[in-house]
Structures are given as C-alpha cells and as structure tokens.
Amino acid sequence: MLPDVAEVKTRRGEYTEATRRALLDAAARLFTERGFAKTSLDDVAADARVTKGAIYHHFSSKTGLFEVLFDELELTENTAARTAFEAESDPVLGALAALDQFLLACCEPVYGAIVFREAPVALGWDGWRRCEEKYSYALLDDLIAGMVDGGMIAASMRTEATVSVAFGMLGAAGQLLARTPPEDRERVRGECRVPFVALLTGMSTSTHS
Amino acid sequence: MLPDVAEVKTRRGEYTEATRRALLDAAARLFTERGFAKTSLDDVAADARVTKGAIYHHFSSKTGLFEVLFDELELTENTAARTAFEAESDPVLGALAALDQFLLACCEPVYGAIVFREAPVALGWDGWRRCEEKYSYALLDDLIAGMVDGGMIAASMRTEATVSVAFGMLGAAGQLLARTPPEDRERVRGECRVPFVALLTGMSTSTHS
DNA sequence: GTCAGGAACATACCCGAAGTATGTGACCGA
DNA sequence: TCGGTCACATACTTCGGGTATGTTCCTGAC
Numbered sequence: 378m379l380p381d382v383a384e385v386k387t388r389r390g391e392y393t394e395a396t397r398r399a400l401l402d403a404a405a406r407l408f409t410e411r412g413f414a415k416t417s418l419d420d421v422a423a424d425a426r427v428t429k430g431a432i433y434h435h436f437s438s439k440t441g442l443f444e445v446l447f448d449e450l451e452l453t454e455n456t457a458a459r460t461a462f463e464a465e466s467d468p469v470l471g472a473l474a475a476l477d478q479f480l481l482a483c484c485e486p487v488y489g490a491i492v493f494r495e496a497p498v499a500l501g502w503d504g505w506r507r508c509e510e511k512y513s514y515a516l517l518d519d520l521i522a523g524m525v526d527g528g529m530i531a532a533s534m535r536t537e538a539t540v541s542v543a544f545g546m547l548g549a550a551g552q553l554l555a556r557t558p559p560e561d562r563e564r565v566r567g568e569c570r571v572p573f574v575a576l577l578t579g580m581s582t583s584t585h586s
Numbered sequence: 587m588l589p590d591v592a593e594v595k596t597r598r599g600e601y602t603e604a605t606r607r608a609l610l611d612a613a614a615r616l617f618t619e620r621g622f623a624k625t626s627l628d629d630v631a632a633d634a635r636v637t638k639g640a641i642y643h644h645f646s647s648k649t650g651l652f653e654v655l656f657d658e659l660e661l662t663e664n665t666a667a668r669t670a671f672e673a674e675s676d677p678v679l680g681a682l683a684a685l686d687q688f689l690l691a692c693c694e695p696v697y698g699a700i701v702f703r704e705a706p707v708a709l710g711w712d713g714w715r716r717c718e719e720k721y722s723y724a725l726l727d728d729l730i731a732g733m734v735d736g737g738m739i740a741a742s743m744r745t746e747a748t749v750s751v752a753f754g755m756l757g758a759a760g761q762l763l764a765r766t767p768p769e770d771r772e773r774v775r776g777e778c779r780v781p782f783v784a785l786l787t788g789m790s791t792s793t794h795s
Numbered sequence: 796g797t798c799a800g801g802a803a804c805a806t807a808c809c810c811g812a813a814g815t816a817t818g819t820g821a822c823c824g825a
Numbered sequence: 826t827c828g829g830t831c832a833c834a835t836a837c838t839t840c841g842g843g844t845a846t847g848t849t850c851c852t853g854a855c
Contacts, residue, residue: 393803412710417841429842430805439842497706501621502761534784538777541762542755549754552711553747568747572789575743576781579788602832626812638813639834648813 397435399425404446409490413443413499443491443499447508450491454482455512462516468523469577475520476573479547480554484562489555493548509544517543530580546573606644608634613655618699622652622708652700652708656717659700663691664721671725677732678786684729685782688756689763693771698764702757718753726752739789755782 403424407416418439422429436442461478465471483489496505506514517540524530550569557565612633616625627648631638645651670687674680692698705714715723726749733739759778766774 396803414710418843419841428805431803433843434802434804494711498710501623501707502703503765534780536777536780538759538762538774539781541758542778542781545754545756545758545761546751547754549750549757550747552754553750556712565747568745569751571743571745572748572751572785575788576785577788579784579786580781605832627814628812637834640832642814643831643833 393435396425396427396431400427400432400435400442401446401449404442405487405491408443408446408495408499409487413495418442440499440504443495444508447491447496447500450488451508451512454479454488454492455516457482459516459519462520462523468520468527469529469581472520472524472577473574475516476570480550480566480569483551483554484559484566486555489551493551494555513544513547514540517547524580530577534580543576546576602644605634605636605640609636609641609644609651610655610658613651614696614700617652617655617704617708618696622704627651649708649713652704653717656700656705656709659697660717660721663688663697663701664725666691668725668728671729671732677729677736678738678790681729681733681786682783684725685779689759689775689778692760692763693768693775695764698760702760703764722753722756723749726756733789739786743789752785755785 400421403421404416407420407424411420418429418432421442422432425431432442436445458475458478462471462475465474483493496508500508521530521535521539521543525532525535550573554562554565554569609630612630613625616629616633620629627638627641630651631641634640641651645654667684667687671680671684674683692702705717709717730739730744730748730752734741734744759782763771763774763778
C-alpha cells in the first residue's frame with residue numbers, strides 16, 4: 378500500500394482494517410456503478426490503491442468479497458426494519474413500519490443496487506436466497522407469524538410460498554426504486570406502498586382460499 | 587458437423603435450421619441443468635455435435651444465444667396466458683386464469699429455470715427487464731388496465747410500481763416452483779395462488795391509499 | 796539485541812472461457 | 826464451370842479469476 382496519506386502511524390491492526398475497509402468501499406462503489414460482472418478485481422484493488430493480493434488476503438474470492446459487502450448492508454438495514462416492526466404493538470402497523478423503513482433504505486442507491494440488483498448475478502439465485510434467509514426471509518416469516526398469532530390474517534397464509542412471493546414484491550420494489558431518478562423517488566415510493574397495503578387488506582378479509 | 591446421422595440429404599436450409607435447433611435445444615438443456623454461468627459454449631457446441639464456430643455463425647454471442655432461447659419460451663407461454671385471459675369476459679376471472687396458466691407453465695422445469703432463474707444472471711437485471719417488457723410487463727399492464735376499466739379496482743392501481751411489484755411476485759412464485767421437487771409442485775402451486783388472490787381482493791376493496 | 800515466525804501485502808504466473816480471424820468444403824446461380 | 830457465398834471448422838487472442846511465491850515489516854521469545 379502506498380503510504381501517500383500515511384500521517385498516523387499507529388498499530389498494525391488499524392492499518393489492515395483500513396485496507397479492508399477501503400476494499401469494501403471500492404467494491405461497493407464499482408459494483409454499484411458498473412455492476413458486479415463488469416468490475417474486475419484489479420479495478421477494485423486499483424481503486425483502493427492496493428493490488429489483487431490484498432483482496433485474496435482479506436477475502437476468499439470475488440464472490441466472497443461480495444458476500445461480505447452484502448452481509449454488511451443487509452445486517453444494518455434488516456436490523457433497522459426489525460426495530461421498526463417491534464416498536465409497534467400492532468403487528469399490521471409494525472409490518473407497515475418495517476415496509477416503510479425498507480422502502481426508504483432502497484432509495485439509498487448502494488443498498489438497492491447491491492442487495493437486489495447485483496446479488497442474483499453475483500451469487501446466483503440459490504446463493505442469493507441462502508444469504509437472504511438470515512435477513513429478509515426471517516423477518517418476513519416473523520412478521521407473518523405475528524399477524525397470524527394476533528388473528529389478523531388466516532393461518533393458511535403462513536407458508537413458504539407467501540414468504541417467497543412477499544420477498545419477490547420487496548425485491549421488485551427495491552429494484553424499481555434503485556433505478557428511479559432521485560427526483561421521482563418520493564412519488565414512486567408512495568406508489569410502491571399501494572400493492573403492499575392491498576395485499577395486507579386482502580389477507581385480513583379473505584379467509585377462503 | 588459430423589454427418590454420422592445424415593441419412594436424409596435434403597435442401598441446405600433444412601440442415602442449417604436443424605443445426606440451429608440442435609444448438610437451442612442443447613443450450614436449453616445445459617443452461618437448465620448446470621446454469622448459464624457454469625456452461626461454456628464449447629459444452630453447448632459439443633452437445634449439439636458441432637463446434638463453437640457454428641454458435642457464432644447463428645448467434646451474436648453467448649448472451650445472444652440465451653436471448654433467442656428466452657424469447658422462444660416466453661413468446662409461447664405469454665401467448666397462452668394472454669389467450670386464457672381474453673377467453674374470460676370478466677377481467678378478474680381472466681387475471682386468475684392467466685395466473686393459473688402461468689403457474690402451470692412454471693412447473694415445467696425448463697421454462698421456470700430459463701426465464702426466472704437464469705435470465706437475471708445471463709442478461710443482468712436491466713436486460714431481463716428490457717426483454718420482459720414485451721411479455722409479462724405488457725400482459726400485466728393490459729390485465730390491470732382491464733380491471734380498472736371494468737371498475738373492479740381503483741384507477742390509482744394503474745402505475746408502473748404496481749406492474750413491477752406484481753411482476754416480482756410472479757417471478758418469485760415461478761422460481762419457487764422451478765426449485766420445488768416435482769412431487770410437491772401441486773401443493774406449492776396452490777399455496778402460490780393465495781397471495782395473488784389476496785392481492786386482488788385487497789385491490790378491489792381498498793379505495794384509499 | 797537478535798532471530799524465528801507469521802501477518803500483510805506485492806509480483807508473477809496459470810488456466811479456462813468468451814470472442815475473433817481465418818481457412819475450407821459444399822452448394823448455387825450465372 | 827466457375828466465381829461467390831453460405832455454413833461451418835480450426836487456430837488464435839484476450840481477459841480475468843484464481844494461485845503460487847516472493848518480500849517486507851512487525852512481534853514475541855530467548
């Protein structure tokens with residue numbers, strides 16, 4: 378690593394952590410701008426002012442690098458959404474609060490691009506789903522369970538299919554927002570809420586199949 | 587091309603069409619089994635008993651080959667779904683008929699795998715969406731328009747966001763079905779219908795945002 | 796104090812796969 | 826029959842992910 382901005386000489390660990398951070402930041406930028414497939418590891422390394430050796434020292438592979446980045450983003454966002462959910466006493470209001478938190482996060486360009494646009498490409502659909510099982514799938518499952526236990530929706534809704542389809546909705550909304558020019562995001566975000574509200578309404582009234 | 591099974595010597599055009607067909611069939615098989623990324627063009631060529639030169643003679647690139655395959659599958663399926671939709675006089679029943687046709691097609695392993703599992707990987711998310719605009723997006727748009735015009739749902743539903751989110755639902759259901767072992771498909775297909783019915787129900791009753 | 800050892804990278808190389816350039820035989824119209 | 830073009834095959838280039846190895850610096854043990 379070129380010591381061009383190395384004013385502070387502290388402990389070694391801080392240096393290596395800085396390198397790791399620089400790599401993750403560079404990857405986030407380039408993957409968001411050019412896409413995962415069209416970004417080479419040399420590009421990422423150059424952007425972080427290191428070489429490819431540093432990448433393979435800190436991460437297992439290109440996919441591994443992406444996965445760490447993915448986990449970072451999804452952990453913070455998912456925690457925020459879960460917090461919003463649990464802050465409400467009513468599960469339906471909690472679900473809406475979590476939804477709003479999610480849609481808001483998708484307006485931030487990096488999150489939507491990495492988690493919903495690039496992740497299927499980088500990890501494959503199976504890998505993507507595997508990674509999401511800790512986050513969105515788990516949250517959706519809890520969310521639906523809460524509404525079922527509260528008697529708001531029918532128990533027949535608590536299936537893997539419902540969770541998958543709901544996740545598909547979130548993904549589509551996220552990608553749409555990530556692609557929408559900033560000046561239109563507020564409007565589109567409101568429009569995205571509509572089908573979710575309709576789904577919740579339909580779930581609570583329809584007890585038949 | 588090795589003339590090992592060249593019993594019938596007919597016109598040249600039929601030979602070349604047979605080669606093209608063989609390439610598309612081989613691609614469909616291998617992309618479905620191994621995935622797009624893990625299938626090389628040499629593999630496809632070998633499976634069709636030709637070489638890579640034949641591929642680049644008939645198609646523009648690996649992506650181009652996939653796109654032709656995608657268009658073929660999506661054209662037939664989309665036509666069937668549209669036919670099912672237009673056969674019903676009531677738009678809501680028509681939408682359900684189209685949905686059932688779609689879910690049924692997803693149980694056929696090639697369609698679901700190519701159109702929903704591999705397409706985002708092969709074409710990137712933007713390219714996928716671009717290709718789908720002719721098919722699923724257009725059909726969903728007409729479908730929603732029909733329900734709005736018939737007064738079944740609020741006009742506020744007719745937005746790009748609703749179409750996108752509905753497409754995300756279909757995609758998720760399709761991928762789930764494509765991944766589900768054959769013996770469970772019937773059950774899962776029924777479970778997949780539930781959130782769609784709930785969405786339609788919710789749309790028709792909720793006139794507020 | 797020094798010396799072994801490992802952490803944190805850099806450098807050089809390998810290899811698979813997409814894409815390209817060129818060769819070749821067969822057919823077809825003139 | 827002869828030039829041209831179609832329908833491929835063959836040989837080559839390029840690019841990028843991954844690996845193997847070198848190098849420097851710090852750290853801790855004696």
